Amino acid sequence: xxxxxxxxxxxxxxxxxxxxxxxxxxxxxxxxxxxxxxxxxxxxxxxxxxxxxxxxxxxxxxxxxxxxxxxxxxxxxxxxxxxxxxxxxxxxxxx
Numbered sequence: 001x002x003x004x005x006x007x008x009x010x011x012x013x014x015x016x017x018x019x020x021x022x023x024x025x026x027x028x029x030x031x032x033x034x035x036x037x038x039x040x041x042x043x044x045x046x047x048x049x050x051x052x053x054x055x056x057x058x059x060x061x062x063x064x065x066x067x068x069x070x071x072x073x074x075x076x077x078x079x080x081x082x083x084x085x086x087x088x089x090x091x092x093x094x095x
Contacts, residue, residue, distance in 0.1 A: 001065055001080060004091040005050055009071060011035070011043030021083050021092045028093075047072050060084070 004019035006012075013032050017025045053066035061084040069076045081095040 001067075001082060001089075001091060002050065005067065005069060005080070006048055008093075009043065009046065009048045009069065011040045019091050021085055021090045021094070024091060024093045053077070063089070 001019070004016050007016035007019070013028050013035075017028050020028060047070075049070045051068045053068055055066070056064040058064060058081075063082045065080050065082065067078055067080065069078050081092045082089045083092045
């Protein structure tokens with residue numbers, strides 16, 4: 001999940017897709033088509049760090065993770081869902 005978060009917030013969307021569910025990959029493609037070069041550059045210039053806040057096991061195929069993400073030292077509390085797909089865990093940004 002850390003890799004996804006880092007790549008997502010840095011605008012490294014092709015890398016983020018490697019850690020995403022199939023539905024989330026489709027959404028990332030949509031974002032790629034809509035993002036401007038200036039916005040992408042701003043994202044790539046952003047300093048990203050995170051700390052883990054905890055997790056909630058929803059069921060045997062869904063986990064909710066809470067994280068503190070810092071973008072240029074500005075705090076954001078975010079939650080991500082992980083879904084088990086064919087035995088592997090992927091981030092689902094559609095939840």
